[in-house]
Amino acid sequence: MKFKTPIHKTLLVFTFLFTLVSCGSGEPDVAQPGPAAIEFFEAIYNKQNLDQALKLATPQYGRILSHYHTAQRVQSVLFNRRYDKDKVEIEEDKGLRGQSLLSENAKRATVSLMLDGTYEGNRHRDLKHVVMVKQQGRWLVDKLKADVYR
Template sequence: MLKKLSSLFILLLLISACEKLETKKGAGKFGMLDTDVPEFAAIEFFNQIYHTKDLSGALKLSTPKMQRLLRSYHTNKGVQRHVLNMRFDKVNIQPSTRSAGRNEFAKDAKISLFFEGDLDGNILKDLRIVSMIRVKKEWLVDDVSAE
């Protein structure tokens, strides 16, 4: 009886050890931003605009007001030029290091993002303030300004 029980215990241990753990995708300089914080959603919104071929990912991360604005320009290049007034060939996006609040528990947030990239061989640096709103458990982009 003891042999059967120990064999069963070892079998259960082996099966549980083989389970895959789900990892969260992080963002930021060291990958430490989590999906529960507004900085992650803001960076992901801009990654969808600057690093993909269509606006579908950015639309999912937008409020209805921002969705209407993005759809009116049809393409990523149109949004970059007319909505954001920032065009890049390649860009690196980082959140402000000064925001030390607990935004993951708030209903809205303002996030400062630094953009560093190049356009036609010229290095460009810019800053944008992103207004985020929490809808259920998701952070959505409501407005982008150059304040």
Template sequence: MMKFLSFLLLGFAFLLTGCSEDANVIEVEHPEKVTVAFFEALYNEKNIEKAASACSPALARIIRHYRSPQAVARHMFNMSYDKVEIKPDDSGVKVREQFKNKAIITVYFDGYYQENRIKDVKRLSLIQQDNKWFIDKILKDPF
């Protein structure tokens, strides 16, 4: 009975380990959803590894260099939020149909930092590799 219980606990621990690794990876096949998931991981979940998983290898290396989501937010995006709502531009343009393996996504932010409401806009360039979208570049401020 003790061996069975040990085996059961070991199996359960193995399943938990497998699930936790998947929780740190963003795999979505739509560039708008990848972009929103990236910023959700960075600002609301405070998970730098999950955010980096949505990026090209070069950009992921830069993001990991900062070691904290707060540092990435401050240095790369010049935005800090305690909690933020993130929405992609939904102007009705089918980006994926216009550009087969590249997309430029505009994202709107509406959130709070230290009880001050802050709104912002960012644009990102994404590339598609093996039917998966990755953030490749952070574009200049559109305004």
């Protein structure tokens, strides 16, 4: 392909860069409660990045999380479950139909997540019920519901 002027080259390069930047923003999907909750637990368990998890939590819950200082402490003390790094499978339990039943105007939602992984060679599966709230168009983790079986 031959360009007639340097402006055409420059325009093509800027178009390419804009497309590349907009496709790979790296921002988590917080437009739906399920993916936002999964991203939160990915940050805690697989990435072990408490700062990233704090961005996906409400300010009130973020203050609670920050008191533990590390993702490992949040795992063991607050969530009562440790897993080996990079080995936790996290998926949303969407019920019988395989889809979320949520109104567009909803401001609160409860998401059920299944965590499956190993710790020191032993397999652990855990079900977490996460209360999500919508703030400024983003779904954020507000709290975890207490496990009634513990």
